[in-house]
Amino acid sequence: MNLTNLILNTDSYKFSHFLQYPPGTRGISAYIEARGQVDQPDVVFFGLQMFLKEYLSQPLTMADVDEAEAIVLAHGLPFNRAGWERIVTVFGGLLPLEIQAVPEGTLLRRGVPMVQVVNTDPQSAWLTTFVETALLRAVWYPSSVASNVRKIKQIIRPFLDKTCDDPESVLPFRLHDFGARGAGSLEQAGLGGAAHLVHFMGTDTMTGVLYARRYYGAPMAGFSIPASEHSTMTAWGIEREPEAYDHMIDTFAKGGTFAVVSDSYDIDYAVSEIWGKQLREKLKASGGTVIIRPDSGDPIETPVHVIKQLDYHFGSKLNAKGYKVLDRSVRVIQGDGISTSDISLILGRMEAFGLSAENIAFGMGSALLQKVNRDTYSFAMKANARRDEEGNWHDVYKRPATMNLKASKAGRQAVVKGLSGLEAARLDELGDRRNYLSTVWKDGVLLKDWSFDEIRLRAR
Numbered sequence: 492m493n494l495t496n497l498i499l500n501t502d503s504y505k506f507s508h509f510l511q512y513p514p515g516t517r518g519i520s521a522y523i524e525a526r527g528q529v530d531q532p533d534v535v536f537f538g539l540q541m542f543l544k545e546y547l548s549q550p551l552t553m554a555d556v557d558e559a560e561a562i563v564l565a566h567g568l569p570f571n572r573a574g575w576e577r578i579v580t581v582f583g584g585l586l587p588l589e590i591q592a593v594p595e596g597t598l599l600r601r602g603v604p605m606v607q608v609v610n611t612d613p614q615s616a617w618l619t620t621f622v623e624t625a626l627l628r629a630v631w632y633p634s635s636v637a638s639n640v641r642k643i644k645q646i647i648r649p650f651l652d653k654t655c656d657d658p659e660s661v662l663p664f665r666l667h668d669f670g671a672r673g674a675g676s677l678e679q680a681g682l683g684g685a686a687h688l689v690h691f692m693g694t695d696t697m698t699g700v701l702y703a704r705r706y707y708g709a710p711m712a713g714f715s716i717p718a719s720e721h722s723t724m725t726a727w728g729i730e731r732e733p734e735a736y737d738h739m740i741d742t743f744a745k746g747g748t749f750a751v752v753s754d755s756y757d758i759d760y761a762v763s764e765i766w767g768k769q770l771r772e773k774l775k776a777s778g779g780t781v782i783i784r785p786d787s788g789d790p791i792e793t794p795v796h797v798i799k800q801l802d803y804h805f806g807s808k809l810n811a812k813g814y815k816v817l818d819r820s821v822r823v824i825q826g827d828g829i830s831t832s833d834i835s836l837i838l839g840r841m842e843a844f845g846l847s848a849e850n851i852a853f854g855m856g857s858a859l860l861q862k863v864n865r866d867t868y869s870f871a872m873k874a875n876a877r878r879d880e881e882g883n884w885h886d887v888y889k890r891p892a893t894m895n896l897k898a899s900k901a902g903r904q905a906v907v908k909g910l911s912g913l914e915a916a917r918l919d920e921l922g923d924r925r926n927y928l929s930t931v932w933k934d935g936v937l938l939k940d941w942s943f944d945e946i947r948l949r950a951r
Contacts, residue, residue, distance in 0.1 A: 497551060497586075498559035498575060500625045506568040509617035517613040518878030519887075521620055522904050523630055524915075526869035526897075527601025534868050535641050535950050536597050536605040537686055538633025540941055541706040543590070543932050546625065550584030550935070551575070574615060585935025587612035588619070590626075591928040593906055593913070595941045596689065596949030598641075601868070603915050604904045606630060607875075607928055616878070623872045631870035632679070635863045636686035640666065641950065643831055643855075644690045650838040650848040654814040661849045667693035668713070669826055673857030683860035688712045688943075689950050693852070696860070709943035716782070717743045718750035725755050732756060733765050740770065744779030750824060752784045762797055766821070767804030775805070775820045782852070786827045794825040795840045798850050814847040826854025873899035884919075904928070 512519070525534040556575045563570040578584060591607040599605055608626065610618050647665050651658035668687045674680040677698060684699015685706070694700065694713035703712035719739060727735035736751060743749035753761040762783065766774070774781060783801070785793045798817065807815040825837065838848050876884045888901035903918035906927040913927055931939040 493555060493558060495546070495549070496555045496559055497546060497549065497625070498555055499562065500546070501621060502624045503566060503568060505621050505624065506563050506566075506570060508620060509571040509574060510569060512616060513877070515880045516616045516877055517880055517882070518610055518876075518884075519616045519619040519874055520607065520609040520876040520878075520884070520903050521623065521872055521874045522604040522608075522900065523606040523627060523870065523872045524604045524900075525599070525601055525631075525634070526871060528869065532601050533638065533641075534599050534601065534605075534634055535637040535689065536593055536599060536630075536634050537595050537637040537689055537946065537950070538682060539590075539592055539606060539630055539931070540595060540937075540939075541633070541682065541685070541702060542626065542629030543937055544706050546629075547586060547588075547932065548935065548937070551579055551586075552584055553579050555579075555584075571617065574617065577612075577614060578618075582612070582934065586618060586622070587615050587934055588622070588932070589930055589934070590932040592931045592939075593927050593929075594939075594945075594949060596946035597913070597927070598950065599913055600911075603913055604900070604906055604928065605634070606872075607904055609903075611934055613878075620872075620874055627865075627870060627872045631865045631868070632863070633682045633686040635865075635867050635870070636683045636860060637689045637950070638868060639831075639863060640687050640690045640859070643834060646831065646835050647838065647848065647853075650842060654810075654812055654842055654847040655849040656810045656812060658849075663692040664714075665693075665848075665852050666691045667715075667824065667826070667852060667854040668696045668699060668859055669854040669856040670858075670860030671696040671698060674860045680860065685712070687859060689947055703943050707941065707943035707946065712943055716748050716750060718782075718784075719752050721752055721755055721786075724752060729756050732761065733769050736761075736765055736770055737773070739781070740774055740777055740779065744774070744777035744781075746778040748780045748782065750782040750784055752786050754785050754787045758785045758788065758793065758797065759800070762800045763804065767800065771804060775818065777820075780820055780822060782822045782824050784824050784826060784854075788827075790825065790828045790830075790833050791836045791840065794823055794837055794851060795844070795846075798823050798841065798846055799844065802846070810847060812847075813845075814842075815845050815850075816847045817850050822850060822852070824852045824854055826856070829853050829855055830858055871899075875900050876903045 560570045671680045681698040681702035684696035685702040700713045703709040724735045801821045805818040874887045886901035889899045905916045905918045905921045907916045907924045
């Protein structure tokens with residue numbers, strides 16, 4: 492069984508749809524947009540290229556058609572044998588589709604199309620909406636993660652601008668991805684991990700680095716440092732906790748940065764007595780920087796308290812903006828149960844105590860890669876036009892009387908620049924305006940290959 496058989500990468504009910512379009516239909520156009528929420532108006536478009544390279548570039552074979560037919564018929568649905576055989580024999584197994592999209596990394600307001608797809612073979616009009624399940628899923632998840640991460644970046648940036656001398660060099664490492672083990676699958680970790688790296692450069696989700704490398708040509712999109720976990724610290728026992736930390740200095744300091752989880756028994760004792768007294772001079776002399784990780788306690792109070800303890804024991808200097816920066820030998824990362832609102836509250840408290848935001852970084856796990864769904868930004872793919880036998884396009888749309896928010900766009904779409912940014916327009920009313928939807932894929936050929944650097948620059 493081929494679990495990546497593209498014919499089977501859909502919702503079951505799609506198999507009956509080739510029988511449902513009006514006679515004489517030669518083309519179906521559909522688009523993807525984020526309908527958004529009042530409090531979630533902006534979306535970063537990201538991830539389509541990964542799907543195009545991984546799935547649409549793999550040609551179907553007659554064995555795939557045979558396998559799909561047997562499964563679909565046994566599943567209780569009709570199977571479009573003739574349609575799929577035509578794709579294999581006439582088009583070499585590559586789907587006869589044209590996919591347009593705005594450049595990846597583009598920030599869009601809700602209701603602005605980011606993708607538009609249409610069949611290029613008049614006998615395959617049913618194919619456009621058949622790929623909805625796979626295509627929409629390929630777009631909504633990484634775009635939602637990238638959009639959420641951008642919002643966190645927008646929260647952190649003003650605090651750095653106000654309290655840090657060099658915010659631009661510090662910002663890329665303020666949010667670290669801890670989400671790999673909390674993701675639902677390896678592929679989700681890769682997709683979401685790459686989406687995080689659009690905005691930040693700190694990650695422990697190795698799969699995200701690999702996805703950015705494979706699909707966007709990024710030699711190394713993210714970085715990490717040596718770090719302990721509870722098993723490596725508690726293996727020493729409570730009596731030898733100072734030795735465990737001392738061993739970390741001996742092994743990793745040497746002018747470098749390393750992280751040590753320090754709440755295995757008592758975070759206050761660890762910071763004040765072990766780090767702040769027993770190991771203070773050795774740590775300072777090492778030239779390295781230990782990033783202390785409190786991994787329990789109140790997620791807002793605890794990290795601020797730890798920073799104040801470190802200030803007392805290691806000292807700090809006032810930067811040019813008048814805020815305290817801890818001695819270079821110590822910093823803090825808060826990665827336990829952090830939410831977007833927690834980050835704002837922590838940084839607000841630090842500012843009130845005169846502490847620079849550069850003293851702390853944040854780690855997010857499941858909240859980063861897992862706590863998101865298609866309704867977070869209300870992603871949808873809808874048919875918007877039907878082409879007849881004479882080549883004329885007819886509007887296709889829905890207007891539910893009971894829920895206007897679910898109304899869809901009529902007619903082939905374009906994306907143009909308006910007074911407040913990019914906005915939707917009908918393609919037949921484009922005139923001489925530039926259309927930001929351009930063809931990125933046609934009949935099995937990738938026509939736009941965005942680099943990760945281009946996407947990052949666009950998503951700033």
